[in-house]
Amino acid sequence: MNSSGNTVNRRRSVINWRRRLMPYLFVAPNMLIFLTFIIWPAIRGFQISFLDSIDGRTFTPVGTGNYRAIFGDPTVAEVAKNTATFVVFYVIISVVLSLAFALIVNEQQFAKGFFRAILFLPVMLSPVVVGLIWNDVLDRKVGPLNSLLQAIGGGSPGWLVEPKLGMIAVIFVGVWVHLGFYSIILLAGLQGIDRSLLEAAAMDGATRPQIIRTIILPLLKPTTLVILILATIHGFQSFDFIYTLTGGGPLGATTLIVQYIYDRAFQTPIQYGLGSAAGVILFMIIFAFTALNFLLGKKREAI
Amino acid sequence: MKIKKLRSKIAIAASLVLTAGLVATGLPSAQAAGLQPTAAQLAAWKGKEITYYFYNDSQAELDTTKAQIADFEKLTGAKVKLDVIPFTSLDTQLQARLAAGNAPDVGRLNNPGLYIKDSLDLEKYLGRKYAAEFLKGSTLQVTHPTTKKLIGVPYDLTVNGPFINVDMFKKAGVPVPTSWNWTELVAAGKKVQKATGSEYAFAIDKSGHRVSTVMSHFGAFMVDKNQRNVLPTSKFRAEKAIKIITDLYKADQAPRDLWIGTGTKYSSPTAIFLAQQTPIFFSGNWQVAALAKDAKFDFAAVPNPKELNAGGWPGGKFLTAFNASKNPDLAAYFLYYLADTAQMEQMDKSAFWLPTRVDLVGQGVKYATRSADMAVFQADAAKTPAAAYGIQSVPTLTGLIYNKLRDLMTEVMAGKITAKQAVQLQTEWIDAQLATLKK
Numbered sequence: 001m002n003s004s005g006n007t008v009n010r011r012r013s014v015i016n017w018r019r020r021l022m023p024y025l026f027v028a029p030n031m032l033i034f035l036t037f038i039i040w041p042a043i044r045g046f047q048i049s050f051l052d053s054i055d056g057r058t059f060t061p062v063g064t065g066n067y068r069a070i071f072g073d074p075t076v077a078e079v080a081k082n083t084a085t086f087v088v089f090y091v092i093i094s095v096v097l098s099l100a101f102a103l104i105v106n107e108q109q110f111a112k113g114f115f116r117a118i119l120f121l122p123v124m125l126s127p128v129v130v131g132l133i134w135n136d137v138l139d140r141k142v143g144p145l146n147s148l149l150q151a152i153g154g155g156s157p158g159w160l161v162e163p164k165l166g167m168i169a170v171i172f173v174g175v176w177v178h179l180g181f182y183s184i185i186l187l188a189g190l191q192g193i194d195r196s197l198l199e200a201a202a203m204d205g206a207t208r209p210q211i212i213r214t215i216i217l218p219l220l221k222p223t224t225l226v227i228l229i230l231a232t233i234h235g236f237q238s239f240d241f242i243y244t245l246t247g248g249g250p251l252g253a254t255t256l257i258v259q260y261i262y263d264r265a266f267q268t269p270i271q272y273g274l275g276s277a278a279g280v281i282l283f284m285i286i287f288a289f290t291a292l293n294f295l296l297g298k299k300r301e302a303i
Numbered sequence: 304m305k306i307k308k309l310r311s312k313i314a315i316a317a318s319l320v321l322t323a324g325l326v327a328t329g330l331p332s333a334q335a336a337g338l339q340p341t342a343a344q345l346a347a348w349k350g351k352e353i354t355y356y357f358y359n360d361s362q363a364e365l366d367t368t369k370a371q372i373a374d375f376e377k378l379t380g381a382k383v384k385l386d387v388i389p390f391t392s393l394d395t396q397l398q399a400r401l402a403a404g405n406a407p408d409v410g411r412l413n414n415p416g417l418y419i420k421d422s423l424d425l426e427k428y429l430g431r432k433y434a435a436e437f438l439k440g441s442t443l444q445v446t447h448p449t450t451k452k453l454i455g456v457p458y459d460l461t462v463n464g465p466f467i468n469v470d471m472f473k474k475a476g477v478p479v480p481t482s483w484n485w486t487e488l489v490a491a492g493k494k495v496q497k498a499t500g501s502e503y504a505f506a507i508d509k510s511g512h513r514v515s516t517v518m519s520h521f522g523a524f525m526v527d528k529n530q531r532n533v534l535p536t537s538k539f540r541a542e543k544a545i546k547i548i549t550d551l552y553k554a555d556q557a558p559r560d561l562w563i564g565t566g567t568k569y570s571s572p573t574a575i576f577l578a579q580q581t582p583i584f585f586s587g588n589w590q591v592a593a594l595a596k597d598a599k600f601d602f603a604a605v606p607n608p609k610e611l612n613a614g615g616w617p618g619g620k621f622l623t624a625f626n627a628s629k630n631p632d633l634a635a636y637f638l639y640y641l642a643d644t645a646q647m648e649q650m651d652k653s654a655f656w657l658p659t660r661v662d663l664v665g666q667g668v669k670y671a672t673r674s675a676d677m678a679v680f681q682a683d684a685a686k687t688p689a690a691a692y693g694i695q696s697v698p699t700l701t702g703l704i705y706n707k708l709r710d711l712m713t714e715v716m717a718g719k720i721t722a723k724q725a726v727q728l729q730t731e732w733i734d735a736q737l738a739t740l741k742k
Contacts, residue, residue, distance in 0.1 A: 056399075163717075243566075266395045272402070
């Protein structure tokens with residue numbers, strides 16, 4: 001091979017390397033942030049879950065002591081029950097309502113932008129502010145909701161003082177906060193469905209419910225699976241708006257696992273090891289549910 | 304020319320000696336006890352920055368603090384960074400900062416017992432006699448439990464007590480009380496509620512500290528000065544105190560939502576009192592400034608009810624310098640500056656605080672306004688029973704004991720347990736905590 005051929009080959013090789021390297025360079029800054037603020041703290045958290053520390057500076061190895069303490073803590077069963085109740089209702093209601101809203105908004109012709117903005121508005125609010133606002137709205141004696149209920153003879157339910165009503169209140173507020181987000185994702189999925197399929201079905205005499213059931217919902221399955229996974233993760237991770245809405249009360253009825261972690265790790269008496277161990281358990285639960293959702297979704301797709 | 308050179312050599316030598324002394328032993332107590340820092344100290348501090356971890360109950364406290372910091376900066380040439388923290392996350396944020404190696408230099412704290420290991424030994428910088436400048440009872444909480452050294456100073460004395468809405472009392476034809484017991488207080492609250500149509504008859508801060516005052520009135524205490532659980536000796540009296548408060552909440556005559564509906568968080572019914580939804584608000588003197596600013600009605604501080612005892616409950620805020628400070632001598636001097644007679648008097652007057660300095664207590668602070676309210680609190684401070692100070696013998700547990708009491712009160716209000724069970728559970732819990740402490 002002559003020298004000009006060698007030069008061309010070398011240039012090609014350099015270009016190939018550049019092409020291969022380029023995507024990694026593009027994601028590198030993001031990966032660096034991800035490694036620094038997510039992966040490294042997660043590894044440290046896992047490590048601390050086997051240690052005991054009351055000040056974050058001195059650590060004593062305790063083996064699996066923190067995990068045993070968590071499973072031996074009588075409040076954990078209550079927290080687990082609260083978390084499971086919240087997640088199940090929150091996920092089901094969120095998915096069903098966001099589907100319904102996405103379908104309604106998709107069909108809307110009048111003031112389309114306005115209604116979409118209204119639906120999305122709660123997503124833009126700080127969860128802390130959301131909790132504070134709903135705390136005022138749901139006040140038993142002076143809240144506007146009960147004033148309205150009283151005006152129509154509905155009594156004055158103790159939304160924030162009765163344990164069962166407290167759970168209903170936090171599920172409702174949780175759904176209210178995230179509904180717009182899920183609906184917008186589903187709306188994007190709906191708009192990706194080929195309209196000719198829907199028109200053909202209509203021409204063949206299919207009714208609107210039939211079109212939704214047999215065409216839209218099956219085609220929306222991948223997007224719905226994303227919503228299901230996101231809602232499950234959000235459900236397990238819910239904390240901020242609940243903390244300002246009920247503080248985990250009444251009588252611990254709305255204390256979910258993240259607040260349990262927060263209380264152990266940051267409230268006096270501080271127990272960083274215990275908080276980290278609870279964090280690891282939460283990670284494993286979310287991971288298991290996400291994997292299960294994903295696998296079930298794949299299986300259905302294959303069928 | 305020669306004389307000039309000699310003078311400058313002497314000055315340099317003197318400042319070197321002073322600086323060496325400062326480095327070796329910290330601020331000598333004789334200097335610290337003086338009002339002005341030395342030239343060597345000023346030279347060393349110039350341009351240095353310290354952080355003041357601070358929270359405030361009223362705007363007046365913040366404004367005065369900013370003015371005092373400005374004066375301190377002029378005096379020393381140092382910079383003070385003011386970190387204003389909400390009261391509800393005071394301990395959470397500070398503990399996280401200490402764990403992360405980001406300790407402030409000086410802090411205004413509510414619960415200094417949590418930071419004993421992190422606090423600077425003030426005796427090293429301000430001398431052994433410095434503690435005697437403050438009320439003895441108040442310094443207990445900032446005295447190291449084993450070394451008995453001063454690790455902070457009491458910055459203000461707080462006295463718990465009731466406020467009433469005078470306009471509502473007048474409208475209901477109920478005389479403003481000059482002395483009363485708890486039965487009379489409850490009866491007055493209910494009468495005013497009925498006459499004015501207010502939402503509630505009574506409201507109290509969601510705080511075990513405030514409930515301890517009521518228990519003290521009935522003669523019930525939790526820990527004595529020898530770190531012993533004394534609740535078993537006054538179980539029935541404690542039960543009576545808990546019941547008188549929780550019955551009001553159970554009957555909807557006090558804001559249940561605010562107490563039960565806020566989980567394990569602190570909450571105060573200040574907004575409820577300001578909205579005239581309750582004629583009686585049980586809190587403390589630190590509310591005077593905020594109420595004076597925001598109340599659209601005539602209000603007054605009235606004496607604490609008297610049963611077996613009268614008076615308030617020991618409390619207050621403390622200044623602590625942290626041993627992680629890079630400029631411990633400057634931090635100690637800043638603390639000394641804030642707590643000196645002139646600065647404390649200025650703060651007390653503007654923010655309606657009660658002094659902790661012996662000299663100021665002796666001479667009395669003259670408040671420009673609301674002096675009648677402050678006189679009520681000062682009188683109640685003097686009536687506080689000695690047994691009330693017992694809980695300060697376990698500074699690391701004080702806050703936890705109050706929180707446990709608060710949580711058990713919640714369960715009684717919600718009807719989950721009785722007042723009798725609450726007292727029993729509190730007793731068992733204190734026993735367990737004291738046993739752990741002794742290990």
